[in-house]
Amino acid sequence: MKYFGTNGIRGIPNDDLTTELSMTVGKAAATYFNSDTIAVAKDTRISGDMIMNAVISGVMSTGSNVKYLGVLPTPGLQYYCKKHKMPGIMITASHNPPEYNGIKCIDKDGTEISEDAEKSIENLIDNKKFKNVSWRMSGQIYIESNAIDEYINGIMSLVDVKKIREKRFKVAIDTGNGAAYFTSPYLLSKYNCHIVSLNSNPDGTFSSRNSEPKPENLGDLISLMKSGNFDIGIAHDGDADRCVFIDEHGNFIDGDKSLSLIVKYSVNSGDTVVTPVSSSDALSDICNEKKARLIKTKVGAPIVARTMIENKATIGGEENGGIIYGKHQYCRDGAMTLSLMLNLMASQGKKLSDLLNEIPDYTIIKSSMERKRNWDDIKNDILKIIKDKKIDETDGLKIYDDDGWVLIRPSGTEKIIRIYAESRNRKRAMELSDKYKAILNDLI
Numbered sequence: 067m068k069y070f071g072t073n074g075i076r077g078i079p080n081d082d083l084t085t086e087l088s089m090t091v092g093k094a095a096a097t098y099f100n101s102d103t104i105a106v107a108k109d110t111r112i113s114g115d116m117i118m119n120a121v122i123s124g125v126m127s128t129g130s131n132v133k134y135l136g137v138l139p140t141p142g143l144q145y146y147c148k149k150h151k152m153p154g155i156m157i158t159a160s161h162n163p164p165e166y167n168g169i170k171c172i173d174k175d176g177t178e179i180s181e182d183a184e185k186s187i188e189n190l191i192d193n194k195k196f197k198n199v200s201w202r203m204s205g206q207i208y209i210e211s212n213a214i215d216e217y218i219n220g221i222m223s224l225v226d227v228k229k230i231r232e233k234r235f236k237v238a239i240d241t242g243n244g245a246a247y248f249t250s251p252y253l254l255s256k257y258n259c260h261i262v263s264l265n266s267n268p269d270g271t272f273s274s275r276n277s278e279p280k281p282e283n284l285g286d287l288i289s290l291m292k293s294g295n296f297d298i299g300i301a302h303d304g305d306a307d308r309c310v311f312i313d314e315h316g317n318f319i320d321g322d323k324s325l326s327l328i329v330k331y332s333v334n335s336g337d338t339v340v341t342p343v344s345s346s347d348a349l350s351d352i353c354n355e356k357k358a359r360l361i362k363t364k365v366g367a368p369i370v371a372r373t374m375i376e377n378k379a380t381i382g383g384e385e386n387g388g389i390i391y392g393k394h395q396y397c398r399d400g401a402m403t404l405s406l407m408l409n410l411m412a413s414q415g416k417k418l419s420d421l422l423n424e425i426p427d428y429t430i431i432k433s434s435m436e437r438k439r440n441w442d443d444i445k446n447d448i449l450k451i452i453k454d455k456k457i458d459e460t461d462g463l464k465i466y467d468d469d470g471w472v473l474i475r476p477s478g479t480e481k482i483i484r485i486y487a488e489s490r491n492r493k494r495a496m497e498l499s500d501k502y503k504a505i506l507n508d509l510i
């Protein structure tokens with residue numbers, strides 16, 4: 067049976083994500099990893115202790131010990147796994163609503179496990195073929211209290227801390243009551259920033275805001291930015307692998323733009339950058355300008371990460387604020403992302419809005435519609451209508467139309483079709499979006 071989705075196992079505790087299933091996943095994952103010790107961490111969700119303890123029981127029944135890291139951003143656990151060459155299990159549902167939780171398995175190199183590994187774990191769950199040891203060999207729990215400092219020091223070693231400290235940046239940060247409630251403000255204090263933090267109390271009900279860092283969920287941070295004299299606003303999702311920014315005037319910065327800006331100041335000629343086909347052409351323009359190679363993949367952070375490893379890429383990322391910095395580790399990391407942004411602001415000595423003005427300005431319009439038919443049939447029908455246009459089939463259909471492009475792809479998690487339309491001209495982006503939505507409407 068399929069238990070893993072695009073980002074680990076997700077569900078509602080005591081409903082489809084039961085303690086029984088969680089313990090079984092713990093047994094199966096530990097049997098698969100076959101490691102002396104497995105690191106375990108969680109985000110701030112109410113059900114975190116319940117799900118985590120069930121997973122840990124399963125792990126220990128196979129004879130593996132547990133290094134318990136406590137509340138940590140997902141990339142914090144990944145960093146620990148990489149550094150100590152130890153597999154890990156993260157209890158998180160990332161940006162999902164508070165009723166959800168999830169289980170994510172991390173390889174001993176710090177990356178998310180491959181689809182093949184997920185299949186192996188799923189087979190173990192279905193066949194109940196778990197390693198089982200005698201009482202004498204039961205695993206033990208060891209509390210690890212140094213993981214936060216190792217993680218923070220690892221990030222700080224990759225930026226010019228002295229220069230950032232000298233600037234004494236005034237920063238507003240909204241950690242959304244999630245896993246970075248302590249780590250990101252702590253990191254900012256190490257950078258000698260003047261910090262005003264919002265929602266930096268751990269609260270598993272996410273009572274202050276929805277956990278997805280989208281502009282409509284960041285009203286408090288945006289008002290704070292508009293009312294104060296801040297250099298930058300920062301927000302994370304629930305497990306802090308993502309990071310988005312607000313400029314000094316209170317404008318939300320599109321993830322494509324912050325990625326382009328960070329790429330501009332982090333890559334050299336000949337470097338490789340990886341991004342999904344859904345990313346803005348602004349990034350292609352920046353890579354051309356910097357003479358860097360740009361590889362476009364299917365949508366999904368694990369695919370971007372794997373492509374980066376295969377191509378020894380410097381940086382990769384998605385439009386949702388997920389940035390992967392190869393020198394640090396091959397996974398999205400919100401605290402690394404905010405450090406790269408402060409680093410470039412310090413080195414350039416310019417306001418964030420001025421730096422963003424240097425990035426080519428494209429308009430990208432995103433929408434979605436219900437998928438009532440099989441995607442392959444819809445795709446074939448579109449191909450019959452669209453003739454003599456350049457088409458890229460990396461993920462769904464990317465159609466290059468006059469002065470822009472449209473990407474039509476089925477969602478991996480929901481029964482919807484996503485439509486992205488981009489042009490340098492706002493009006494043209496709208497026209498492209500409307501044109502292809504009308505075509506899809508007729509076909510669906």
Ligand code: MG
Pocket residue numbers: 160161303304305306307308
């Ligand atoms: Mg996340």
